[in-house]
Amino acid sequence: MNSPLLTTEMSDELERRIAVTGMGMVGSFGVGIDALWQTLEDGGVTFAPCSRYTTDLPSAEAHAPDLRRLLRTATAARAPLVSQFALAATHFALLQAGIKLGKQIANEQIALVYGTSNGPGAATQEIYEDLLNAGPAAVKPRVFQESVFNAPASLSSIQFGIKGPIIVLPAGLAAGAHVLLQAQILLAQEDVHAVIALCADELCEGLQSGARMVRYHSGPLTNTSCGAHPYDLRNQGPVTSEGACALVLERADRATARGTEILAELAGVACGNDAYRLAHNAPDGRGLSAAIHACLQDAEASASDVGAVISGAVTRADETVEQAALLSVFAGEPPPVSSVKGGIGVAMGASALLDAALSVESLRRRTIPPTPRHEVPTQGLTLDIVTQSRVVPQLDAVLSTSIGINGLYGAALFRRMV
Known part of the structure; x- marks a missing residue:
């Protein structure tokens, strides 16, 4: 070529x-x-x-x-x-x-x-x-x-x-x-x-x-x-x-x-740790919030640029952490959130990279993937959880989060390459 x-x-x-x-x-x-x-x-x-x-x-x-x-x-x-x-x-x-x-x-x-x-x-x-x-x-x-x-x-x-x-x-x-x-x-x-x-x-x-x-x-x-x-x-x-x-x-x-197709751009990525307590994550989401802020800064992007979030939450405790972080970063109005682990399980170390791949594919399809088996929302939930595939014609940036045991966090922002 x-x-x-x-x-x-x-x-x-x-x-x-x-x-x-x-x-x-x-x-x-x-x-x-x-x-x-x-x-x-x-x-x-x-x-x-x-x-x-x-x-x-x-x-x-x-x-x-x-x-x-x-x-x-x-x-x-x-x-x-x-x-x-x-x-x-x-x-x-x-x-x-x-x-x-x-x-x-x-x-x-x-x-x-x-x-x-x-x-x-x-x-x-x-x-x-x-x-x-x-x-x-x-x-x-x-x-x-x-x-x-x-x-x-x-x-x-x-x-x-x-x-x-x-x-x-x-x-x-x-x-x-x-x-x-x-x-x-x-x-x-x-x-x-x-x-x-x-x-x-x-x-x-x-x-x-x-x-x-x-x-x-x-x-x-x-x-x-x-x-x-x-x-x-x-x-x-x-x-x-x-x-x-x-x-x-x-x-x-x-x-x-070399003429190859570019699927998306890895615009920004950041990792962090909340140094909270062994086997526990800080429930106020401070560690994940810091990672997301650093990721956006690395990408030279603002929170308003993000059109969707692929969630890294696994446990009830993770939900508390992620919701607090997203509400903080996005000033109380987070973009739609999709969580896929209820459909395919948690592939341990591979799970966050699978979420990253889904972020790339969401940009290609301009569609947010559904959250399988989401039927009884968690009490106190204020996030917009995507339960069916949602077409978003202007979807240009997707954020992937990850939450590990012992306060380990990550965030990656993928963008359409223009």
Whole structure:
């Protein structure tokens, strides 16, 4: 494809802007942004106990594509699911971005930033079970090397020939925003042309049981037809999910020069922490409010520019935090809010990046996605929760928020590239 001619002024402006040129994802909804959007339109997936282990807790299980056929590699197909999810998401994101990579086409100018909440939890659990049941000699070397947090990132690097910097961030439910922030920092370096922002997590019996033991759920989630309903009075806590999401980010001048489609602009991103109390978030929303203000400042945007919010809230406590923050930032009149976790579950570290991808797709469709299973509004709720897809012809900027345990926050603003 022929490169368009750019004036010096245009080139300088685009050099400072970050374009989203590819998105790939796999989760309880299937594969790809169209599958995710359609699942939300249809009211969400059916929550049921994970088929891979014994549990009475509902979940939103995902299934990795056949990597033997997709990537023509048997090694990747034997990797833990978290790595398989990561590889599939990266493949589809690169495909959409039109970037050809592989072991024979390695690239030193492409970086990878990987975020996760629990890492290879199933592999770690297997190691501890072997240690406790049979001693150190029973630990399998293959499982040990797959239990480190950087395993999915390293496998992606090897599979796709990514030879630029690799950064791994265990940032919990706010991993998506932290990955985007680090990608923004890397793209300020002249020798980094593109960054793959990747988040992945997998369901694990030990971690899901642990969440119940620390009372992350506010009620007994044993009814497989119920579960997390953010901003709904029936919200008893998260239905745990899994999967991966990858975004290809590159400087807009390079994306324009190679003629690829720009899906949206990452206009601003910020992260923060409220330093409130262990295992608790400040209920007045001060941490999230600060992150949103910093994000808007980074984007050189005002609150009035934001046309919609993709919510990062999961628990009842999160709802209190997010509503307080939004009412503060938007002077009592927040834009419409959509919360999708009641339809697809909470994909742990991948959840915030999935929200970011939905922000991009909302701009492309000029439509705010629906909030599945929202039927009984939380008492005292003053936000405009989008319950059915809402077409907004002038939708030019979407804010994605994230709220992590222990007061960790993130905010990312996506804009239509004009």
